[in-house]
Amino acid sequence: ETGVTQTPRHLVMGMTNKKSLKCEQHLGHNAMYWYKQSAKKPLELMFVYNFKEQTENNSVPSRFSPECPNSSHLFLHLHTLQPEDSALYLCASSQDRAGRVGRQYFGPGTRLTVT
Amino acid sequence: GEDVEQSLFLSVREGDSSVINCTYTDSSSTYLYWYKQEPGAGLQLLTYIFSNMDMKQDQRLTVLLNKKDKHLSLRIADTQTGDSAIYFCAESNAGGTSYGKLTFGQGTILTVHP
Numbered sequence: 706e707t708g709v710t711q712t713p714r715h716l717v718m719g720m721t722n723k724k725s726l727k728c729e730q731h732l733g734h735n736a737m738y739w740y741k742q743s744a745k746k747p748l749e750l751m752f753v754y755n756f757k758e759q760t761e762n763n764s765v766p767s768r769f770s771p772e773c774p775n776s777s778h779l780f781l782h783l784h785t786l787q788p789e790d791s792a793l794y795l796c797a798s799s800q801d802r803a804g805r806v807g808r809q810y811f812g813p814g815t816r817l818t819v820t
Numbered sequence: 821g822e823d824v825e826q827s828l829f830l831s832v833r834e835g836d837s838s839v840i841n842c843t844y845t846d847s848s849s850t851y852l853y854w855y856k857q858e859p860g861a862g863l864q865l866l867t868y869i870f871s872n873m874d875m876k877q878d879q880r881l882t883v884l885l886n887k888k889d890k891h892l893s894l895r896i897a898d899t900q901t902g903d904s905a906i907y908f909c910a911e912s913n914a915g916g917t918s919y920g921k922l923t924f925g926q927g928t929i930l931t932v933h934p
Binding site: 707709711746747748750753761795797808809810811812813814 | 824855860861862863864865868908921922924925926927
């Protein structure tokens with residue numbers, strides 16, 4: 706138990722659906738991250754939020770829309786996804802971007818399948 | 821940009837030592853990390869080393885850093901079946917626009933046979 710929870714753990718959606726992934730951290734951290742983990746690629750950083758402000762968007766398609774209403778919650782809104790978007794989506798948090806660099810705590814991930 | 825490379829598979833017998841290797845390209849890396857991912861779980865930080873160190877030991881884990889060759893290794897002594905997992909090498913640096921950003925390798929799948 707890392708203190709970072711993600712729901713749902715598994716999601717199957719069609720290409721025309723709209724769904725959201727949720728991440729919550731109970732560690733008092735100020736930075737939160739979304740990563741995509743595919744079978745054949747290294748872990749890809751998608752978005753970074755620091756003190757609720759988005760500080761990084763790694764050229765992610767607009768069909769992925771993040772939202773960070775407060776430092777404890779992070780959402781990833783999904784719409785009109787493609788089958789190649791099927792992957793494990795991991796959320797992580799850290800003290801903040803200026804803290805102990807790289808000490809990120811990961812949630813268990815949401816396994817997304819786009820049909 | 822930064823790049824981190826690892827071999828994809830390693831298979832060892834229970835009780836033997838495992839050595840997982842990693843190379844990276846960013847000469848300004850400040851910290852280097854080893855993360856472990858068990859099936860169905862997220863990544864868990866195992867250990868990390870600051871770039872001005874060349875070795876760090878933590879119980880069964882030994883991290884060696886050769887900064888000149890940009891080579892990092894993780895040695896697991898007395899490997900157990902519970903060590904079977906994917907091990908990710910990652911690096912970050914403390915400067916510029918990449919501040920705090922982790923770059924991960926592809927991960928090494930360690931399989932431990934009884």
